[in-house]
Amino acid sequence: MTRIKDIATAYLPAEGLQALIDTLRQHHDRVLGPRVREQAIRYETISSVADLPRGVKDEHEGGRYRLHQGEEATFFGFVVGPDSLKSIVYPPRLTLWSMKRSGHEGTIEDQDEPVGSTAILGVRPCELAALAVQDKVFLGHGFEDPHYRQRRERLFLVAVECLQPGAHCFCDSMGTGPGVNGGASWDLALTELVGDGRHGFLVRAGSDAGREMMAKLPLEQAGDGLEKARETALAAAAKSMGRTLDTDGLKKTLYDHVDHPHWEKVADRCLACANCTMVCPTCFCSNTMEETALDGSSAARTRVWDSCFNLDFTYIHGGHVRRSVKSRYRQWMTHKLASWQDQFGVIGCVGCGRCITWCPVGIDITREAAVLQGKPTKTSGRTTS
Amino acid sequence: MAAKRTRKPKLAVWKFASCDGCQLSLLDCEDELLAVTGQVDIAYFPEASREYIRGPYDLSLVEGSITTPHDAERIHKIRRQSKVLVTIGACATAGGIQALRNFGDVKEFTRLVYPSPQFIETLKKSTAIADHVFVDFELRGCPISKEQLVEVINAYLHGRKPAVPTHSVCVECKRRGTACVMVASGIPCMGPVTQAGCGALCPAYNRGCYGCFGPMETPNTPAASGAFSRLGMNEDGIIRTYRSFNAYAEAFRRESERHEPTNH
């Protein structure tokens, strides 16, 4: 995955989107894109533009998500749903290996099947940022996770910039969006532009593979006007973020406020249900479980997503370390915003807002952080305290 | 670790006040059941066979709750004959749906239901087995999950701790990739306060969790009830939500009582 500068910019009229999907399908084993399933926009297999939630709008608030059909002709007029790339590169449940016994000997067999190449259409900037964070977790530090690596290496990423952020979004505060800017390397980036009697995408290539793909698309010359339109739209998007998080001195704030009374207040509302960590695109914790055959002739090791909200997460000899919900919520937020920086050199939050929307009681990381920072909270969120 | 066995352990299955659904889960194991019978001698299991081998038993599975003075005696005898005693299902671990009587007057019920109530000998309350004798492991669920049941037997055979998580249903819901019904559809769901085990079956069919596996490890029921009422559930609805299969499990009982009109 070599990182190269933008090497091409062109215009893809909206009618050409099907050609992009077709080309992706020709070159990859599966193509995923945004699609409505179970009242939410997910990453699903797509084969045609008809699969895309065209004109669908998503409404986000703390603990509330609704979709409705809007009037617009846009293909990507929504933001991230509950899924993230995490479940693709780091599956929620994966049998790693199995072992067979014969007498006192054991033979180990790798159980992780080789994966095919996956093209993903509609990857948002915060998703790319989260992937870059996950790369540090799973591939950095001199310890490589082979299961992650084999999935990660076979991704072809078609990013889509966010021009209509949600009420839960704060990527602008985190420097991860709304435009594609930094983050994990991507192959193509699209900006959906509507107006002046046209509808189409400004397309840029971010890799050799992306440039090769561009050569196969029905592209047109992109004039200066389009680049300007993109910049204006992104600047407007950055201003319409539903939430903000002040990252200035954040690490110190969290470390200095281990005993802040606010933790107790959050704990009164927190269900310790772990939804926030499950939907978070950067949370990486897992548990491994041994499954034995009844007759003891074989065993298999399975890795499942775990969470610091689960009591057993800190079970060691003598008992559980984080018994109170207060200590578990504090762990989550302190890890995301502070100790992650010491561990991986980056902040663990990319501002996607999933933990806010998908928390059944709407606990809001931006709001709770603002309280610790002694700031008046000015989020548009429905409060639940 | 279990010492090398010279004989197969003896398994017994006992029934108290219950619907037999949990025992049926064992019969429903089919393939696994054959593997189980390869590893244990089924010494007593009236639902499945007429065979009866005298105790003591290595592993007793107990289904059902204690509702009569006779049963309250019988469970002590079973405990004395069992090296390891595992209770299975909501009746055995929390008193079951029949524990709804605990919130009312059982005498009145019997008068209404039976033509000759004087012949009915019953306790005031339906209670969990662990309220009467020491229980080695409680397997939750209404009914139990057959995978978890096989896992408990498996763990017993290999002398290890059963991999039966006590966290919320939400964890399973997210792992299977279901969109949260509370958040995406506004349907009240017991998942956040309920122990995992079913694999988040109901949310996968766009229904809220009914709480079949009883309270999770650290249930914040007041916070969950707050969310239910914001979704439009009234106090009566909240009481009924907590009062089902696990109505008398401590956390659910306390929460339902907190919403009774007299306790406001």
Ligand code: SF4
């Ligand atoms: S902490 Fe919340 S907002 Fe930040 S990356 Fe995770 S889910 Fe997104």
Ligand code: SF4
């Ligand atoms: S916040 Fe919790 S679940 Fe997420 S990575 Fe940190 S310890 Fe793991």
Ligand code: SF4
């Ligand atoms: S913050 Fe919300 S989603 Fe996270 S554990 Fe608490 S209640 Fe669940």
Ligand code: SF4
């Ligand atoms: S649907 Fe229910 S079980 Fe699933 S995440 Fe939502 S609250 Fe939890």
